[in-house]
Amino acid sequence: MKNPAWLGDPFAIKNNKIFLTKKVAKRLLAEAQEAFPYEYSALLAGHGATITAYVPMPISPDKHVFAWDGTTFLQALQHIRKNNLQWLGVLHTHPHTPPIPSARDIAGWHYPTLSYWIVGLASALPEWRVYQWVQDANSGLFEARHYTLTEAACADEDTTGSSPPKNS
Template sequence: MFPLGHPFANKNTKLFLAGKVAKRLLTEAQEAFPYEYSALLAGRGADITMHIPLRPIEPATHFYQWDGDSLVRALREISRADLEWLGVLHTHPHSPPVPSQADAAGWHYAQLSYWILSLQGIQPELRVYQWAEGAFQERSYLITGDR
């Protein structure tokens, strides 16, 4: 089975995103623009130290559907690295980093972190959410130096 983490082990857990991962995610998201971009996030506990880009079924500007083979390969890569799957990041190229109704309807991993990177404005904006009590709740995070 694939290693599924629990980044929100307690209610007040702050997540940590490695700076090198944050930089690569932003670069790859900007390269995908104007289309949505998505990646799996991996690490241990609340520390995200790796990402794996996912290939979409087809490029789109307002939704993202993972290619099944790409998802399985990414999960195997996380397992081989002896890490846990801690979350998912996707972009909103043309809207704020707020979960849409489609985001809520398509989210099936309540224990994982849900990151949205908006490329709508002059400055990219990143937010992270946890699914709790039937809705997305915004959570705090810190971009760290390379660990």
């Protein structure tokens, strides 16, 4: 069964790099640092393998876990679809630990075609990592992937991050 058009597959081409615009990365990092010491999360959007926009999600009331309620999550997806973007991934922070998927991250992942970004804020210099879910015969695991920060997005893509879910 084919995924709907709004659900991206940034790793569809084997060994393909994923791209993140510098403008979006800068905004995500600023919002993540503002949320510190709590976990920050956002849905990442764009086209193909290029992330050009994001939808910030409510700040977690927990310092070690992020979670979304169904209504907020559906509003965020609706925002992505309304702007003719594809949902390409999820980003969240690890405010106190390195950017390595935790057991809870692994158990809670339900979107195998999407990218999974973690920004570690435990050290003075934020550490970015992106992962791809790789399914094996019995289960799956996150595999680190390379990414590239890029200056520009396609002319028809929005690079804003505003969305109703941020303040929900």
